[in-house]
Amino acid sequence: MARNEGQRSRLIDVELDESIGRSTPDIEHERAVAIFDLIEENSFQPVDDDGCGPYRLRLSLADARLVFAISREDGSPVVTHILSLTPFRRIVKDYFMICESYYEAIRTSTPSQIEAIDMGRRGLHNEGSQTLMDRLAGKIDIDFDTARRVFTLVCVLHWRG
Template sequence: MGVVLASALGPAVDAHPERVKDREQAILDLCQTAHFRPEGLTGPFILHLSVSGHSGLVFDVHNEEDTPLYTYGISLSPFSRLIKDYALMIESFELAMEEGNRTKVQAIDMGRRGVHDEAAELLTERLKGKIAMDLPTARRLFSLMCLLAQRR
């Protein structure tokens, strides 16, 4: 599998500390542990993620010199419910954290993991034959996808 050396994502619109932290952690994890390989290419890669009005989520893969190698887009439509559910869970999680309600935080976090798992499976299925990745990588990409989708 190819290694992601860097992941480029525009500045966060939502400056809520918890979301900024999640975004930074997802990017760091992608750079340290991602198993990501576009069909027919070997890494390492620099991954530029963006949301385009007509293409949906765009994977713009570059080599380690940042030369474009591969671009592939997928529709966000199949992910709409999961993105909405995830956004609601993040809001609920943040409120529960502010309240200091540990039981509620744990319950919401379990639900959030379930949404992450479902979205990761859908993402790997939608990219099958184009980009290979493991489920932890797909989970991290879904986190970033949610942040990008909120900007639309």
């Protein structure tokens, strides 16, 4: 039975290179959850590789850049894209600050205050996701939900606890 396009234009594995480094058990757990969520549901297609997936993604860091090494299901290389993380610095920093405010608010604030902070958090997450989509345009086609999951992973890679 032939695979449909949705089964081919997707990630089946995401691996973090040793250049990412390891962290505390809590952060490692958050990374694992982010990877699980990304693999569970995604739309991922390298441009000019017409539906020849599914794909494996190996992420690594090199000189403040995120390296996307994409291969086929059998491990044969497809393409490598290098993405500067500079455009994400402010968004990630602001996102972490608002997340701290959110977790503090959960303990001490009213539901309406918590909701307002959470709306701001979601707005920053959406901004980071759109920036990611824009930066990958012409390289990797992803939908917005996949961009949100990849942005979550980018944030967790920066989280120091």
